Amino acid sequence: MKNFILQNENGIYFECGYSCDNAIYISLGSETFFITDGRYTVDAKENIKNNSEIIISNDLLKETRRVLKKSKIKKIHFDPNDFSVATFETLSLKLDIKFIQKPNFSKHKRIIKTEDEIQLIQKAMELGRDGFVKFAEYVAKDGFWKSEQYLAYMAQTFLSQNGNYDLSFSPIIAINENSAKPHAVPTSKIYQEDDLILFDGGIKFERYCSDRTVTFGNDYSKLDIYQREQRFSKYEQQKVYDIVLKAQQTAIKKAKLGMKASKLDSIGREIIEKAGYGKYFVHSTGHGVGLDIHEYPNISARSDFILEENMVFTIEPGIYLPNEFGVRIEDTVVLKKEGAIIL
Amino acid sequence: MKNFILQNENGIYFECGYSCDNAIYISLGSETFFITDGRYTVDAKENIKNNSEIIISNDLLKETRRVLKKSKIKKIHFDPNDFSVATFETLSLKLDIKFIQKPNFSKHKRIIKTEDEIQLIQKAMELGRDGFVKFAEYVAKDGFWKSEQYLAYMAQTFLSQNGNYDLSFSPIIAINENSAKPHAVPTSKIYQEDDLILFDGGIKFERYCSDRTVTFGNDYSKLDIYQREQRFSKYEQQKVYDIVLKAQQTAIKKAKLGMKASKLDSIGREIIEKAGYGKYFVHSTGHGVGLDIHEYPNISARSDFILEENMVFTIEPGIYLPNEFGVRIEDTVVLKKEGAIIL
Numbered sequence: 001m002k003n004f005i006l007q008n009e010n011g012i013y014f015e016c017g018y019s020c021d022n023a024i025y026i027s028l029g030s031e032t033f034f035i036t037d038g039r040y041t042v043d044a045k046e047n048i049k050n051n052s053e054i055i056i057s058n059d060l061l062k063e064t065r066r067v068l069k070k071s072k073i074k075k076i077h078f079d080p081n082d083f084s085v086a087t088f089e090t091l092s093l094k095l096d097i098k099f100i101q102k103p104n105f106s107k108h109k110r111i112i113k114t115e116d117e118i119q120l121i122q123k124a125m126e127l128g129r130d131g132f133v134k135f136a137e138y139v140a141k142d143g144f145w146k147s148e149q150y151l152a153y154m155a156q157t158f159l160s161q162n163g164n165y166d167l168s169f170s171p172i173i174a175i176n177e178n179s180a181k182p183h184a185v186p187t188s189k190i191y192q193e194d195d196l197i198l199f200d201g202g203i204k205f206e207r208y209c210s211d212r213t214v215t216f217g218n219d220y221s222k223l224d225i226y227q228r229e230q231r232f233s234k235y236e237q238q239k240v241y242d243i244v245l246k247a248q249q250t251a252i253k254k255a256k257l258g259m260k261a262s263k264l265d266s267i268g269r270e271i272i273e274k275a276g277y278g279k280y281f282v283h284s285t286g287h288g289v290g291l292d293i294h295e296y297p298n299i300s301a302r303s304d305f306i307l308e309e310n311m312v313f314t315i316e317p318g319i320y321l322p323n324e325f326g327v328r329i330e331d332t333v334v335l336k337k338e339g340a341i342i343l
Numbered sequence: 344m345k346n347f348i349l350q351n352e353n354g355i356y357f358e359c360g361y362s363c364d365n366a367i368y369i370s371l372g373s374e375t376f377f378i379t380d381g382r383y384t385v386d387a388k389e390n391i392k393n394n395s396e397i398i399i400s401n402d403l404l405k406e407t408r409r410v411l412k413k414s415k416i417k418k419i420h421f422d423p424n425d426f427s428v429a430t431f432e433t434l435s436l437k438l439d440i441k442f443i444q445k446p447n448f449s450k451h452k453r454i455i456k457t458e459d460e461i462q463l464i465q466k467a468m469e470l471g472r473d474g475f476v477k478f479a480e481y482v483a484k485d486g487f488w489k490s491e492q493y494l495a496y497m498a499q500t501f502l503s504q505n506g507n508y509d510l511s512f513s514p515i516i517a518i519n520e521n522s523a524k525p526h527a528v529p530t531s532k533i534y535q536e537d538d539l540i541l542f543d544g545g546i547k548f549e550r551y552c553s554d555r556t557v558t559f560g561n562d563y564s565k566l567d568i569y570q571r572e573q574r575f576s577k578y579e580q581q582k583v584y585d586i587v588l589k590a591q592q593t594a595i596k597k598a599k600l601g602m603k604a605s606k607l608d609s610i611g612r613e614i615i616e617k618a619g620y621g622k623y624f625v626h627s628t629g630h631g632v633g634l635d636i637h638e639y640p641n642i643s644a645r646s647d648f649i650l651e652e653n654m655v656f657t658i659e660p661g662i663y664l665p666n667e668f669g670v671r672i673e674d675t676v677v678l679k680k681e682g683a684i685i686l
Contacts, residue, residue: 038625039526080429086446088428103429153506163496163529183382186506282381 002029004077010291011106017049024064028071035063061090077102111296113310118334121312124210125332125343128203131159132214144193148173148186159203168209168293171201179326182283194218194233196325209293211314213330240319241327247271247317248329255340261303268317277319286314289332311335345372347420353634354449360392367407371414378406404433420445454639456653461677464655467553468675468686471546474502475557487536491516491529502546511552511636514544522669525626537561537576539668552636554657556673583662584670590614590660591672598683604646611660620662629657632675654678
């Protein structure tokens with residue numbers, strides 16, 4: 001695919017090593033163009049790693065059309081998810097060029113990570129784990145009688161190291177019945193002793209994301225979150241936790257090159273189903289991680305992906321009992337010849 | 344405009360008093376539909392304020408097509424900025440309905456605020472100002488030798504009241520030459536005594552945004568940020584600040600009902616031009632504020648809007664001297680018969 005056009009920030013970064021929130025990137029094979037506005041002139045010149053021609057304009061679409069017209073190309077590829085109807089119409093109006101839809105082509109290009117990319121994600125994971133450790137220490141010492149909102153703020157503080165790192169997403173902090181919502185938003189609910197608390201968060205290191213989830217029990221004396229064992233005060237919480245843990249660890253252990261992603265999804269799912277909680281595992285097993293927090297491959301029952309070396313993805317089964325509680329355990333792994341390695 | 348379809352979260356919230364990050368709203372006049380997935384069933388039922396039929400599905404577009412087909416309508420309006428090429432094609436494929444483009448129709452509907460909305464924005468502004476005061480106190484006491492990134496983290500802490508409130512946007516903290524970038528991103532640059540520091544931030548109260556900018560000088564003994572006077576150590580900083588302040592205060596004083604927004608833009612701009620800094624005022628005077636941080640009306644030289652009662656917008660002239668420093672002073676105002684009132 002020689003000729004393509006991109007608007008997505010991470011997609012552009014992947015192509016040329018720089019991006020910003022107002023840019024269009026055009027590839028015409030050996031010739032590439034980075035079009036942005038005057039706010040980013042200096043940064044673009046300093047950071048673009050290939051030989052893209054940098055074009056500064058207040059009207060990016062007009063410049064894009066000018067480049068395309070001048071190029072005399074007959075066709076160009078684009079991702080129909082990457083452009084609004086309005087932008088695409090302005091871009092393509094009366095141009096004698098065929099725009100060919102290639103849904104998610106940038107995510108497909110990014111699915112196998114380089115060793116450099118894997119190292120960045122590993123670094124992001126390490127920094128992220130530091131945040132989890134600090135959060136666990138904080139919860140054990142000062143967390144009681146704080147709200148989910150406040151604990152989420154503290155989670156941000158620890159993950160970002162006081163603003164030094166951007167977050168992959170707003171962390172989820174969910175207590176007891178709120179943890180039964182897979183995408184819970186922190187509320188004013190107060191954390192008390194013996195509560196179950198779910199913490200899903202990650203940071204970015206040089207733009208690459210980390211992603212991790214811990215469901216904390218109540219053994220505050222040894223909240224070693226590198227070790228996945230947790231103790232819960234309620235019998236069913238412990239039972240459900242141990243099932244999810246078995247599902248997660250088994251999936252990690254059995255992931256291998258050449259396996260269908262749908263097969264990997266089924267490994268943990270079958271464990272949860274056999275334990276009688278199948279209908280409470282309401283999402284897929286995982287997703288790719290990279291510049292975006294959600295990339296390819298999808299690890300789901302309907303996924304067509306085959307697992308290859310140097311794919312990076314999450315393994316995060318969960319059980320969600322409405323109005324009671326939820327458990328999710330998540331690691332991000334890289335797939336190697338020897339299997340899945342937790343980053 | 345009886346029949347329309349919306350995907351934008353704030354646009355949907357405005358229609359029915361509830362929204363989430365995965366929803367489609369259809370209005371067919373007296374009949375309205377809110378389509379979302381199972382995660383939001385309970386919240387949607389509890390919070391939707393009109394009589395919208397709530398439809399839960401894992402395939403929002405399929406349900407949307409079903410509703411549209413069943414309705415037998417001949418045409419429907421949509422905002423071409425609100426739908427990607429991919430989504431729109433899936434939505435409209437082989438439907439015998441004419442989709443009529445109405446760019447930004449939701450923002451046009453929201454341009455005149457109700458008294459309730461004005462009160463929410465006022466509350467957001469009050470809470471936001473508290474954050475500015477706390478930040479000023481912090482800077483005077485402990486801010487020296489901290490990085491922009493750390494100060495931005497502290498700004499978030501004060502604005503959000505430790506995570507209690509969402510922010511309108513990631514606050515800008517920019518020192519000396521970094522403040523010459525209107526959309527500066529916080530860096531590792533260290534704040535020292537006598538530095539100029541620009542702080543642009545806001546919070547959301549019940550989804551409504553606040554927006555405010557202060558450029559701090561070095562008179563730490565009375566950082567009364569409700570009063571706009573500031574003292575700077577460098578002559579040109581003081582000179583530029585006083586010009587921007589005069590431009591901003593004059594624009595606020597002269598804004599009135601029936602005035603063209605472009606005329607309001609010119610009031611501050613002429614003051615800056617006459618002082619010889621015209622080419623360094625590189626953006627428009629302001630923008631509407633509401634559910635979105637950038638709404639209508641635009642207060643710019645090319646704006647066609649006429650100012651009406653209960654419009655809410657910012658007045659934020661600035662002067663940006665590349666590689667030296669920048670000054671911006673911003674308030675959010677509501678326009679009333681008696682003129683612009685700072686919220």
